[in-house]
Amino acid sequence: MRFGVSFLPDSSPETKSPADYYREVLDLCRLADDSGLDYVKMTEHYLHPYGGYCPSPLTFLAAVAAQTRRIRLITGCALPVFHHPVKLxxxxxxxxxxxxxxLEVGFARAYLPHEFQTFQVPMDGSRQRFEATVAAVHRLLTEERVTEDTPYFAFRDATVLPRPTQAPRPPFWVAAVQTPESFDRIGRSGHGLLITPTGREFDTTLTARYRASFAAHHPEGTPRVMASLPLLVAETDQKARELADPHLNEYLRVWASALDTWDETVSTDYAQYTGLGHVVRTLTARDLRATGTAFVGSPEHVADQIGRFQERACVDGILWQVDFGGFGGTDALRSVELFADRVRPQLDALATTAPTATAPSATAPTAAAPTAGADA
Structure with missing residues (x-):
């Protein structure tokens, strides 16, 4: 398995200054690079403490690139419906x-109504806009003199500069949540799959559908699934819970606040999102720990949690959300150090002795469900 750090800012000027936030997360990025972790991931959101400190994940990742040597960088995720494909x-x-x-590029459909309202992009029809934009970005990165004519944008003979450094382009990932057809589409596209399990039951047949669709359309390729989950490792389980729970509860509070507009919003493209805030408002830190969608504990406990999660979900990597609820500073650095020094070696040792894992079948039991974000 591959591991990395994942950031979704949930701070505001009242809780943490932007300068303090970025100083802390860049410290974590350098530590992740020095510790041999595989990825740094940053999301994109606007106008709200939930994600609003990072309106441009690519700008953030450029800063990370300048301060690191080998760790890979991934947007998690960029929101194509708010961008012209030539710029993106x-x-x-x-x-x-x-x-x-x-660089690797994760895409997701936006799902917060206030962002759509601000950018004057209709929520209904956003799936088609998303797919058209991602397809155009692919063409612009792999072709020259590209012409597109869609209901959302049009251009002729466009050759973007600079040309990609990776051939034929940086790898693409797409986020999905709960719609089976989304998992099928991502498999057909040949992209990697990003999931964010948060507190509910997840039918692992969804990732099995992705893998089956990928295999059917790209038999020479390799499907890839990565999950993003909160992590806090401390010397003891009790200390980890004492550190984590206030920040997990703050993360849930800020997230629920961002979802307030879903109490009244209805969209055909987001049929199951109306009332989502009510669901999140019922969750607590204890719920996240109990469902195995936040990994909190001593190095031994966390290694065991990861093993049990992997038995259910069979993912190719986990990107650890390490800034939840404004968590940062020396405690966050120590958590990442403990994961790199004491948790990952346990997992690597098990990987060298355990039989090769297989993806869950269509009748596999359920694991924790992705609820954050929006289906692709």
């Missing part, structure tokens, strides 16, 4: 060059 493809190619070919 150009920025992707620029960061790919700055990083020496370390």
């Amino acid at each position: 493809a150009s920025y992707i190619a620029m960061v790919d060059a700055i990083s020496g070919g370390r």
Whole structure:
């Protein structure tokens, strides 16, 4: 398995200054690089403490690239419906060059009504806009003199500069939540799959559908699934819970606040999202720990949690959300150090002795469900 750090800012000027937030997370990125972790991931959101400190994950990843040597960089996720594909493809190619070919690009459909309202993008029809934009970005990164004519954008003979450093382009990932057809589509596209399990039961047949669809359409390729989950490792289980729970509860509070507009919003493209805030408002830190969708404990306990999660979900990597609820500073650095020094070696030792895992079948039992974000 591959591991990395994942960031979804949930701070505001009242809780943590932007300068303090970025100083802390860049410290964590350098530590992750020095510790041999595989990825740094950053999301994109606007106008709210839930994600609002990072309106441009590519800008953030360019700063990370300048301060690290080998760790790979991934947007988690960029929101194509709010971008013109020529700009997005150009920025992707620029960061790919700055990083020496370390960039990977995660895409997601936006799902917060206030963002759609602000950018004057209709929520209904956003799936088609998302797919058209991702397809155009792919063409712009792999072709020259590209012409597109869609209901959302049009351009002729466009050749973006710089050209990608990786050939033919940086790898693409797409996020999905709960719609089976989304998992099928991502498999057909040949992209990697990003999931964010948060507190509910997840039918593992969804990732099995992705793998089956990928295999059917890309038999020479390799499907990839990565999950993002909160992590806090401390010397003892009790200390880990004492550190984690206030920050997990703050993360849930800020997230629920961002979902307030879903109490009244209805969209055909987001049929199951109305009232989502009510669901999140019922969750607590204890729920996340109990469902195995937040990994909190001593190194031995966390290693055991990861093993049990992997038995159910059979993912190829986990990206650890380490800034939840404003968590940061020396405690966050120590948590990542303990994972790198004492948890990962246990997992590596098990991997060398355990039989090869197989993806869950269509009748597999359920695991924890992705609820954050939006289906692709």
